[in-house]
Amino acid sequence: MKKDKIVIVGAGLCGSLLALRLAQRGHEVSVYESRPDLRKVDISAGRSINLALSDRGFKALRLARVDEKARELCIPMYGRLMHDIEGNTFASSYSGREGEYINSISRQDLNALLLDEAEKHENVSLHFNSKCTHIDIENTIAHFKSYETEEEFAVNATIIFGTDGAGSVLRKSYYLERKFLFSYSQEYLTHGYKELEIPANAEGMHQISKEHLHIWPRGKYMLIALPNLDGSFTVTLFLSYEEGTYNFKNLTTEEAVTEFFETQFPDALALIPSIKDEFFNNPTGALGTVKCSPWMYQNKTLLMGDAAHAIVPFYGQGMNASFEDVAIFDTILDEFEGDWEIVFKKYQERRKKDTDAIADLAVDNYYEMRDHVANPLFKQKRKIEMDLEKNFPKDYYSKYSLVTFNEDIGYNEALEKGRAQDKALLNLIADKEVFTSENMTIEELQIILEKVKEQTNEILQEDKIAGLS
Amino acid sequence: MKKDKIVIVGAGLCGSLLALRLAQRGHEVSVYESRPDLRKVDISAGRSINLALSDRGFKALRLARVDEKARELCIPMYGRLMHDIEGNTFASSYSGREGEYINSISRQDLNALLLDEAEKHENVSLHFNSKCTHIDIENTIAHFKSYETEEEFAVNATIIFGTDGAGSVLRKSYYLERKFLFSYSQEYLTHGYKELEIPANAEGMHQISKEHLHIWPRGKYMLIALPNLDGSFTVTLFLSYEEGTYNFKNLTTEEAVTEFFETQFPDALALIPSIKDEFFNNPTGALGTVKCSPWMYQNKTLLMGDAAHAIVPFYGQGMNASFEDVAIFDTILDEFEGDWEIVFKKYQERRKKDTDAIADLAVDNYYEMRDHVANPLFKQKRKIEMDLEKNFPKDYYSKYSLVTFNEDIGYNEALEKGRAQDKALLNLIADKEVFTSENMTIEELQIILEKVKEQTNEILQEDKIAGLS
Numbered sequence: 001m002k003k004d005k006i007v008i009v010g011a012g013l014c015g016s017l018l019a020l021r022l023a024q025r026g027h028e029v030s031v032y033e034s035r036p037d038l039r040k041v042d043i044s045a046g047r048s049i050n051l052a053l054s055d056r057g058f059k060a061l062r063l064a065r066v067d068e069k070a071r072e073l074c075i076p077m078y079g080r081l082m083h084d085i086e087g088n089t090f091a092s093s094y095s096g097r098e099g100e101y102i103n104s105i106s107r108q109d110l111n112a113l114l115l116d117e118a119e120k121h122e123n124v125s126l127h128f129n130s131k132c133t134h135i136d137i138e139n140t141i142a143h144f145k146s147y148e149t150e151e152e153f154a155v156n157a158t159i160i161f162g163t164d165g166a167g168s169v170l171r172k173s174y175y176l177e178r179k180f181l182f183s184y185s186q187e188y189l190t191h192g193y194k195e196l197e198i199p200a201n202a203e204g205m206h207q208i209s210k211e212h213l214h215i216w217p218r219g220k221y222m223l224i225a226l227p228n229l230d231g232s233f234t235v236t237l238f239l240s241y242e243e244g245t246y247n248f249k250n251l252t253t254e255e256a257v258t259e260f261f262e263t264q265f266p267d268a269l270a271l272i273p274s275i276k277d278e279f280f281n282n283p284t285g286a287l288g289t290v291k292c293s294p295w296m297y298q299n300k301t302l303l304m305g306d307a308a309h310a311i312v313p314f315y316g317q318g319m320n321a322s323f324e325d326v327a328i329f330d331t332i333l334d335e336f337e338g339d340w341e342i343v344f345k346k347y348q349e350r351r352k353k354d355t356d357a358i359a360d361l362a363v364d365n366y367y368e369m370r371d372h373v374a375n376p377l378f379k380q381k382r383k384i385e386m387d388l389e390k391n392f393p394k395d396y397y398s399k400y401s402l403v404t405f406n407e408d409i410g411y412n413e414a415l416e417k418g419r420a421q422d423k424a425l426l427n428l429i430a431d432k433e434v435f436t437s438e439n440m441t442i443e444e445l446q447i448i449l450e451k452v453k454e455q456t457n458e459i460l461q462e463d464k465i466a467g468l469s
Numbered sequence: 470m471k472k473d474k475i476v477i478v479g480a481g482l483c484g485s486l487l488a489l490r491l492a493q494r495g496h497e498v499s500v501y502e503s504r505p506d507l508r509k510v511d512i513s514a515g516r517s518i519n520l521a522l523s524d525r526g527f528k529a530l531r532l533a534r535v536d537e538k539a540r541e542l543c544i545p546m547y548g549r550l551m552h553d554i555e556g557n558t559f560a561s562s563y564s565g566r567e568g569e570y571i572n573s574i575s576r577q578d579l580n581a582l583l584l585d586e587a588e589k590h591e592n593v594s595l596h597f598n599s600k601c602t603h604i605d606i607e608n609t610i611a612h613f614k615s616y617e618t619e620e621e622f623a624v625n626a627t628i629i630f631g632t633d634g635a636g637s638v639l640r641k642s643y644y645l646e647r648k649f650l651f652s653y654s655q656e657y658l659t660h661g662y663k664e665l666e667i668p669a670n671a672e673g674m675h676q677i678s679k680e681h682l683h684i685w686p687r688g689k690y691m692l693i694a695l696p697n698l699d700g701s702f703t704v705t706l707f708l709s710y711e712e713g714t715y716n717f718k719n720l721t722t723e724e725a726v727t728e729f730f731e732t733q734f735p736d737a738l739a740l741i742p743s744i745k746d747e748f749f750n751n752p753t754g755a756l757g758t759v760k761c762s763p764w765m766y767q768n769k770t771l772l773m774g775d776a777a778h779a780i781v782p783f784y785g786q787g788m789n790a791s792f793e794d795v796a797i798f799d800t801i802l803d804e805f806e807g808d809w810e811i812v813f814k815k816y817q818e819r820r821k822k823d824t825d826a827i828a829d830l831a832v833d834n835y836y837e838m839r840d841h842v843a844n845p846l847f848k849q850k851r852k853i854e855m856d857l858e859k860n861f862p863k864d865y866y867s868k869y870s871l872v873t874f875n876e877d878i879g880y881n882e883a884l885e886k887g888r889a890q891d892k893a894l895l896n897l898i899a900d901k902e903v904f905t906s907e908n909m910t911i912e913e914l915q916i917i918l919e920k921v922k923e924q925t926n927e928i929l930q931e932d933k934i935a936g937l938s
Contacts, residue, residue, distance in 0.1 A: 181657040181710075181755055181757075182655075182657075183654075183655060183656045183657045183757075184653075184654065184655055185652075185653065185654030185655070185656065185760075186651075186652060186653055186654070187652045187654065188650040188651075188652045241650075286650055288650075288652075291654075367936070368936075377934070419935075422935060423931065423932075423934075423935035426934050426935050426936075427931050427934050427935065430934045462892065462896050463892075465846070465892075465895050465896050465899045466888075466891060466892035466895050466896065467836070467837075467895075
């Protein structure tokens, strides 16, 4: 066993995978979590919260040899299914290639799996109901309060990892202790979210296609729904706090809520029997992006996962980015293990630009999902991209594919290439230099591919000359 | 007299101009400042700190009818004078038009002028040595501690303005009280700064040209110098904290500092007699950008100036942006006075995109001043732009001119147009589609002007189609 005493604050998805992987590498790891053990208590109060798991997440799970077990919890989603206001639906694949899809998975089931696997290692100890109150970063002492005994206690460590999520106590200690210049941002969207449920039917089956991520895009607000293994769907309403005809501030009566859903989401409303209960009893969540730097303090502490880079959910990459953190950290350990200060520094050097990029991509997608999916230019673009991916599977990757299915390039590379490619294609369509139709020949598509590649490279080159990249 | 009781926290440049202008509009205004009265105590400890005052600042000063008095404190600077490592100098005008220049002005003298003018109004009261400790935003009560009596006291107000600078107590109250979703960012550069002095010569005269802002650009670090009325220059060294061969962390001995200046800034070193004292006794300042939103809480409090949007100094616009805040606020008052909540909301709607823009432009210029001024592409661009401004004074405005000398357009418009224009011109030069030489004919320049305009519009159009603007 290695001699350093490692404390991980937060046993969520990132913390439990990190604990498992460090244990596999022979470290002694103590994990502290403020909530009760989610394997024993149903902490989501009856609601099934699900997330999108994709290739970057799987790559990290594979490293820790838990990918196959995770796969058993997954429901594949092959594309978006858009629902218009009349109840018509339109499918849009995530990729033109075979075998590229994302997965709906229960947060609780996946977290439980990771805790079970971590706990199999005798060098891991898990401590629940232990609320971290403050971290003394200079002396690497974490202070806790037990929710069971109400007692306060302190834990000495060699290294403390803060995987304690968007509201991280370790990050707050960095901010308040002012021992170094700490760049920090928290950026809220004007919209919040609320979770609702489409239950399974009487036979326990899904009432709408479980092979899709469902979207009801309405410009200034939208609903989405992801399937659960029990036949239900978790539905999320994204809506402005204060702006527009309908908002969280003015939807205060059952009549108002009913009118909103009846006029805007009639087909969804028919599937959500407890809408009134859920709308008024479920909390309204905020949507925010957190970035900060540095993530580490000397050779003592490190932020990982949402604690270092919380993002909005619109690219389905929050969990994947946190899992990828663990995979990247592992490659840095392979190279530099033995000097934590160097490990932390190299990790941030390697990783920061990528987590910044996925944060920005996720905000981009917030606008795209709300507004652009109904925009004719974007629809044509999507059609062309599917044709290109299908016919030139090794030569064309849409931005979505670069981000979601190309786990061997970083988010930042995906962002730079993907944005330039989107810009190229949208302008080619707007300038009528490329067309799309139902049955494109391979020769026609080949010409489009060349044009897109040429324009993309030109855009990247022009940005470079202007010092913009 | 209007009946609202207005409290302004912070009697710096923004707070004192705001107090003056609100007093002119008939408001009762109480101003509280943590520092002593700078008209009675020399708080800069013998150092003359100067700033760049330009057209946006003057526009606001004109509104308050103090522009002419301010003009008397100014030293015009018509361009940059670059000093290379061999001691050669190269001038670069700020504009090709007549009468466009920036001004070096003493922070203390200008602040004193504004306090004097404010104090002439019987509806203004000034309170120094009063440190704001906390603001109860719900009840609009500001809490202070007197540095003279050590006593704590509270002031009730109808409205509280926080013009208390980058470390604003009002902004901190927003962040810590969590009464609303507060988007907030503080972003530090990897460089810090240190002020030094070139004294006047024995005759009390400037030792180098006082008509220029002097720059010693060296890639990873630089010196700049601005003239003072007493014949001295305030010199500022911008240097990395930790990176590169020379940095603040390793320049810890007199030998190291001397070697750094002897090899990198020999001509400047010869003019800074007290370099050793100053380097080790003057503080190292941090360079940070602060953005936040919302600036207001209901109809009760408002952040203005650096408290709302601190920026790095590389565009010489910090003070100008804060003064412009007061001018914009005044136009909003003209329209909506009587309902503070609406006034605050409209003010932020109108102003936020512009202060975000100048923050980003200032960071751009940090890289441009350090790196690009020595880049041949940038030098050609600058030469062409001077020729265009000189020959087509009403048709061409460089990004610098748009930001600095076009006070009737907002910073955001200057940013969007200026960046597109820079990108167009740099790419035209790189692609050898435009050339420059010593004596360009008006016909040659006319062709360049048309090309730049066409490319600029195309860039803006392409960005728009891609949803990037």
